Structures are given as structure tokens and as C-alpha cells.
Amino acid sequence: AQSVSQHNHHVILSEAASLELGCNYSYGGTVNLFWYVQYPGQHLQLLLKYFSGDPLVKGIKGFEAEFIKSKFSFNLRKPSVQWSDTAEYFCAGQGSGYSTLTFGKGTMLLVSP
Amino acid sequence: DTEVTQTPKHLVMGMTNKKSLKCEQHMGHRAMYWYKQKAKKPPELMFVYSYEKLSINESVPSRFSPECPNSSLLNLHLHALQPEDSALYLCASSQGVKGMETQYFGPGTRLLVL
Numbered sequence: 001a002q003s004v005s006q007h008n009h010h011v012i013l014s015e016a017a018s019l020e021l022g023c024n025y026s027y028g029g030t031v032n033l034f035w036y037v038q039y040p041g042q043h044l045q046l047l048l049k050y051f052s053g054d055p056l057v058k059g060i061k062g063f064e065a066e067f068i069k070s071k072f073s074f075n076l077r078k079p080s081v082q083w084s085d086t087a088e089y090f091c092a093g094q095g096s097g098y099s100t101l102t103f104g105k106g107t108m109l110l111v112s113p
Numbered sequence: 114d115t116e117v118t119q120t121p122k123h124l125v126m127g128m129t130n131k132k133s134l135k136c137e138q139h140m141g142h143r144a145m146y147w148y149k150q151k152a153k154k155p156p157e158l159m160f161v162y163s164y165e166k167l168s169i170n171e172s173v174p175s176r177f178s179p180e181c182p183n184s185s186l187l188n189l190h191l192h193a194l195q196p197e198d199s200a201l202y203l204c205a206s207s208q209g210v211k212g213m214e215t216q217y218f219g220p221g222t223r224l225l226v227l
Contacts, residue, residue: 096212099212103155106154
């Protein structure tokens with residue numbers, strides 16, 4: 001069965017700290033991977049996506065993620081977080097040939113000023 | 114333009130009411146989706162429309178009735194809902210359903226059932 005798991009439910013950081021949110025996937029074949037962000041009271045926005053090619057993917061707002069096939073991981077990183085990065089972050093997977101998404105449970109990031 | 118719009122933003126309804134949620138996109142996408150999201154949980158897929166035909170129904174109760182009048186519009190008709198149906202209802206669209214598709218989400222309708 002397809003699944004996506006996120007290690008941390010809550011992360012609290014101070015401004016300027018570095019961020020890494022974990023995401024692991026379990027898929028039978030080729031997988032596409034996404035990170036979405038949901039700011040308080042707002043809709044899901046796409047941060048970045050990986051379909052193929054360079055495993056290091058750069059997204060909006062200074063975020064990046066690395067696809068490591070041997071570890072079944074797609075961790076999200078940012079070198080220096082800001083208070084405005086406070087939000088819920090969802091990792092999602094998509095199987096080859098299908099458009100439906102399987103979401104992880106989400107990680108709530110709280111950045112204190 | 115990657116905008117998906119949804120109306121209304123908020124909706125309060127009684128268990129005997131009939132109401133509809135609307136979703137619209139003008140990106141030329143041929144796949145549209147309804148999700149339900151409870152607080153602090155990930156979105157759960159309800160329905161998928163591909164080329165205006167229902168392609169996936171994730172065993173959603175019949176009190177939720179989707180409709181796709183044309184390629185730009187998606188409705189969700191609600192009837193005899195239960196309080197546990199209170200949630201954020203998200204619409205999304207993608208170019209197609211064949212894979213390597215990015216889904217773009219609308220802002221959602223926050224529904225409260227009394």
C-alpha cells in the first residue's frame with residue numbers, strides 16, 4: 001500500500017535556525033513527491049515538487065528538498081527560518097500513472113521571533 | 114495563473130438543509146478534486162472528476178453529491194449532513210489524471226453543521 005509518513009508532528013524553532021522536516025514514502029513503483037504548506041487560515045500552497053531528474057529540488061520562499069531513493073526520503077530544508085514560516089507542512093506522494101495524492105499527517109512548524 | 118476559487122468561504126447549515134459548494138478554475142485543467150480536511154489533519158480525498166466524468170469516489174456517503182457541469186466548474190451538493198461533517202472542504206485541479214500532475218488547491222469552504 002502507498003503511504004507517506006512525516007516524522008515530527010510539531011517542530012518549534014527560533015528565527016534564523018535551520019529547518020529539516022522529515023518525510024518518508026512507501027510506494028511500489030515510481031513516485032512523484034510534493035511538499036505543500038498551509039499557513040494559518042489559508043489554503044494549501046505548493047512549495048516544491050519532484051518528478052525526476054536532479055534529486056535536489058528548489059522551491060519557493062527559500063525551501064529545498066532532497067529525494068534520496070535509497071532512504072525512501074524526501075526531506076524539506078531551509079537554512080534560516082523566519083517567523084512567517086509558521087505553518088503546517090504536508091508531504092505528499094503520487095504514484096506513477098495516477099494523479100491522486102497520499103498525504104502525510106503534517107508537521108506543524110512554529111517559529112518564535 | 115494557478116488560481117482555484119471556491120464559494121462560499123464559510124457556511125453554516127442545519128442537518129435538514131440543502132446547500133451547495135462551488136469551485137471554479139480557469140487554467141484549462143481537465144481534472145478536479147474534492148477533499149475534506151478536519152482540523153490538524155491532512156486532506157482526505159473524496160471525489161475525482163476527469164474530463165467532467167466522475168472517476169473516483171472514495172466511498173463517500175450519499176449525502177455528498179458531486180457535480181461537474183463543465184470543465185471549469187465543480188459543485189458539491191450537501192443534504193442531510195451530520196455534525197461530524199463539519200470541516201474544511203477543499204477543491205483542487207490538475208491538468209489531467211495520468212500522473213506527474215501537480216494539484217492546485219483552492220482556499221476551501223469552512224463548513225459548520227449544527
